[in-house]
Amino acid sequence: MGLRVLMAAGGTGGHVLPAVTVARWLKQQDPDCSCAAVSGRRGVAAQWWDPALGELTMVSVEPWPRRLQMVDPRYWWRQARGAVRLARLLRRYRPQVVVGFGGYVSGPAVLLAKLSGTPTVIHEQNVFPGRTTRLLVPWADRVTVSFEETRRYLPARARVTVTGNPVRADVEGRSRAAAFKALGLSPDLPVLLVMGGSQGSRALNTIAVEALALLAPKDRRRFQMFHLTGADDHAAVAGRYRALGVAGHAVAALPDMGPAYAAATMALVRAGATTLAELVATATPSVLVPYPYAGAHQMANAHWLSRQGGALIMDQRVLTPARFVEVVLPLLQDAARLEAMRAHLRRLATPGAAERVATAVLEVAHAN
Known part of the structure; x- marks a missing residue:
């Protein structure tokens, strides 16, 4: 019987996609390996998890408590209910190792595993480790991180391995010509890829649409957009693009991001860790707009890539439609600068x- 692994990943693509990628590698090496997963009920795990890898269980787990929640019995009742479900899953599935990829559900899953004697591994995607990672480090048999720089934020005694951030195999090495055809884009015009993470970004959607409205019709025809809006804003953004005569497409989501990166001349994106890993893997220059409500994580990620020469940073508070026109669109037309950024990105690939x-x-599982 093959190895039984439980992947615990919070509900965003930034946590779930690395878990899926690692599970696929394990399954390819050993078809008898079973990689079950647990994630939060309100996330996107069901969209990304492959049932062929193993079962997916959705559990309601709340964020770490704020001060008011500390005295709210309803908060602790919900947490206890989620912990009971996780404990039952561990007893039923009997994993030989539990791997936490961050997010709310990762914390109690790894803690319960350790208390039951199950070996644990955690993976941190960001430059600056999240709260869950920082709390779990003393409980983990191994800590894997995406960046060498992350070591400085972890205790010296932590058993750290620098691995890079796993990127889906289908993202890399795609044909540019085939990508233009698959996405319905012209190979004769530069392509600006806009996306706000796995669930879209209303702020980026609004800024992009309002910026394009500032342009003269002839200027809108000098480039094309490929815009991942998220489900909530798709109809509004697509309607505005049609009204403005914008070349390109607005889509709610794109399960296979390979063609989008292959076709993109550059990207306007958030600075989540998985997005950064994909930008580097595909050598896609970018303007990064860190999500301002994610603590220091996205800003630290953005500063790392900017220092390496692969991206510019725009603070969301100053990214107005006019600033978009002044900074983003000229860069889209600057072939020499974009090629220099691609060269820096290629050197960063892991x-x-x-x-x-x-x-x-595998090392942790077989050592115990």
Whole structure:
């Protein structure tokens, strides 16, 4: 019977996609390996998880408590109910190792596993480790991180392995010509890829639409947009694009991001860790707009890539439609600068991250 692994990943693509990628690597090496997953009820795990890898369980787990929640019995009742479901899952599935990829559900899953004697591994995607990672480090048999710089934020005694951040295999190495055809784009015009993470960004959607409205019709025809809006804003953004005569497409979501990166001349995106890993893997220059309500995580990620020469940073508070026109669109037309950014990105690439994380998982599982 193959190895039983439980992947615990919060409800965003930034947590779930690395878990899926590592699980696929393990399954490819050993078809008898079973990689079950647990995630939060309100997230996107069901959209990304492959049932062929193993079962997916959705559990309601609340964020770490704020001061008012500390005295709210309803908060602790919900947490206790989620913990009971996780404990039952661990007893039923009997994993030989539990791997936490961050997010709210990762914390109690790893803690319960450790208390039951199950080996644990955690993977941190961001430069600056999240609260869950910082709390779990003393409980983890191995800590895998995406950046060498992350070591400085972790205790010296932590058993840290720098692995890089696993990127989906279908993102890399796609044909540019095939991508234009698949997405219905012209190979004769530069492409600006706009996306706000796995669930879209209303702020980026609004800024992009309002910026395009400032342009003269002839200027809107000098480039094309490929815009991932998220489900909530798709109809409004697509309608505005049609009214403005914007070349390109607005889509709610794109399960296969490979063609989008292959076709993109550059991207306007958030600075989540998985997005950064994909930008580097595909050598896509970018303007990063860190999500301002994610603590220091996205800003730290953005500063890292900017220092390496692969991206510019725009604070959301100053990214107005007029600033978009002044900064983003001229960069889209600056072929020499974009090529220099691509060269920096190629030097940063760390292929094999999924294998390195999976190797750490196997080492911990077999050592116990």
